[in-house]
Amino acid sequence: MNNFMRKYIIAILSIMLLTTACKKKVDAVFDQSPDERLAAVINAFQDKLVKQTDGWKVLVKPLTPGSYPFYMKFTNTNRVTMLSDISDSAAGVPRESSYRVKALQQPTIIFDTYNYLHVLMDPTPAINGADYGVGLVSDIEYYLPTTLIQALQGTKPDTITSMALKGRYNGADILFTKASPAEAASYNNGDLRKLRIAVNNYSATNLHRLYMDFGDGVKVLVTIDLANRTVSFFWIKNGTAFSFTSTFYFTLDGLQLGNAFNYNGTTIITKILWDNIKLSGTGTGAAVPIQISATDVYPLHVLIGTTITGINLPAVTSFPGWSDDFKARRAAVATALINGPYGLTLDEMDFSTFTPNSDTLYVVVFQGANGYLAQFYYTYTKTPAGVFKFTMTGTDGNASLIVGSMAPLLGQRINVDNFTVDYYNDPVEGQLVRFTSVQHPDFAFTGRPR
């Protein structure tokens, strides 16, 4: 090996050494660390919430049916103020609570002290009428999905006008939409509360009398049930009864339906508007006014077995609309049961799952602390004028043991008489359904309709 070669080799080696050493340098795909980028997203999202001074229209969709709107305003001091349509007061009285945006597995907004939003999640059944221990299967922590994160990291985060997040625990959906200055003014003015009250009063005043006519002469009965957040439609066409029920939530101008009502394939109702005087349905096609009938659109007996599927008689000795004879006979039954071989206490009675021609009477009895269900099976016929005739077709095992004790109510009256039906209005209980015997007009009872 000559000198030159040796020099050459050494030179090459040294250059190689230098080059490889430099190749060790890490070329980051991102110019910031994951933590820095995470912090940037969190800040961008929080900025977005706070800088929208007109606030956000927020729609929560839990895993149980229905959607729940809120109006929220955020501060940079971890405070959020909200309105909600869950009650008159929640719609008018802003409530403040705490929130924070934090990195959990994903960037997440946590509503971390109680507010109207938490009513949906609350596991106590008395709070929201939901199942024990689970609430309406909603959420109080929502994470930012990848698409939103990318939008916030993008070049034009200012153009984002709505943000969809996902609940971490149950997977509920939440959608933030920017409120306009006009909407903000309206929310701040208590318009949501006013609308809620107005619609409730209007529908209660005109109960059973609101209808739509889609141009074919059929009256479609509209019933707004604020407690259950549903709108139901009922109509009879060519002798057949139809019904459709949808959830709804309040917007500033009316009721947004959860499921569109498609009456005839051309007119599809997605929203019911309130113009401070009257209601109308809108969606696809021309708006359809909701009219007021002078009398009930459909007589009560038509609704039984169609929209009214059950009548509950509570476990009390006296109830609005119960005739003296009914009360005396119920008391006689109670006495017979307690003095009978099983020492039973009469609890509630329930005419359940009315279908157009059959029904089951459930009677709950207690032996000490243990409740038992006795089932009496019925069919019934109904004249065009609405006179019911019930026929008992059988009983289950429990009912067979007490059918004798029940005779003052069943064997002597309900099983043999004909009945008419009408509404009975009580200031406390509201609207009840009353059955009155044709043969014994002094025998009448009411129940809470379902």
Next chain:
Amino acid sequence: MKLIVKYLLILSVAVPLSLESCSKKEKLDPGDPLGLGGDKVTATAIDKWIMDTLTTPYNMEVKYRFDEFEVQLDRTLVPPKEEQVIPVLRTIKNVFMNPFEKEAGITFLKTEIPKQIVLVGSPAYNSNGTILLGEAEGGKKILLYTINSINTKNRADVKMMIRTIEHEFGHILNQKVKWPPAFNQITVTDYTADWTNQTVNDSYAKGFVTPYSRSAYGEDWVEMVATMLTEGRAGFENLVAFADALSIAQGLPSAAAKLHQKEAFVVQYYKDVWNIDFYSLQQRVQDALDAIAPQPFNPLYTEFGAGKRYSSLNVAKDLQTSANFIALYNKTADTLKAKTGTILDSLIISKPFSDTLLLTVRFLGASGTPAYYANYRYLVTNNPDGSMKFGPVILQPSRGVLESNANAVKTGMKPLTDFFTLNTLVLDYKGGHPNSNLVTQTGGLNIANGEKDFMLGILK
């Protein structure tokens, strides 16, 4: 060779240089991880209150903002309402912390107190239909549920919450110094893993305060502590009496003996280990509960009389707090001494019939013996508000009462006997309500619409 050395020299300089220059471009310091140092939230008035009232003085953290990592992950839970936070914490401070601080000192409290309290708005619903009210972890943290539905003015609500805390705090103290092993032997055969299926009454009859007590010795111990503190001595004695009756009915050994044995162990442990007078602690907890809401009770005048809960009020001078009554008492004593040469000892007030009040005076001969009794009788008009108006004193023998002694010292007793006739009086408990920590209650005959705690005596 020279060349190689030369190039090696160059290399030895160049290589480290090049490495250094490369390493300079790398970011070796990624900074602190995000969120290090805890959540940063803007402090509110509530946070400030917690800092000033609990964290700074007692080194105690309170978490009320929802944090899923502090609670059970498989339950649907909601955070507390903010307006509940301070009332609940203030109640914990007043009913749980203050009694320990007064009894054992602030150092004890700072050292032993749970370091973290986590508040949850709703209960934690169990799949078996029960709900969780509280949990403790590792002697450090106490989790309290149902904060949103606690009424801090309601004794039952507060008792339930404090009971949970006392239970867990009992465990914490046991982790430092275990309870005496002899305690385990008292009801050694009746501990069972199947405690959830044991009834309350059956547990009472076997000498336990709750079914849960039966799960383990340590649980029995802290259930005893929690029960004794939240029920007070009177409440505990009621429980013991009830339990004893059940044990007798079932033909078991006396539950009262077992429970009193356990009580003695608890009291001794607190004295020996922590230098705490447990009965005094009990009194302080009960006073704090009474300050929130006294135990519901019937007015004393409905409970006083023949065949009723209390048949007499034994007035003794050393119980008195009213200067006016002591003046009246001393004046009567002086008059008695001057007119008859006898010594006034004590008074017993009873109501043998609803329209009759009997003032029985115990007085002593000049030398201190013997003891005599004199009965003064009044006809009573009972007013609807429970107050009593008295007629003139009656000295004629009637209804089986002999009045000879009364006649003999009537001139000496005149200041007191006149007082009854001249005033409308009403019976009431000392302080207006029964002391829930005392088995024996103190009551008083007060001047209607006037001085309270006037003529105090032991109710029998």
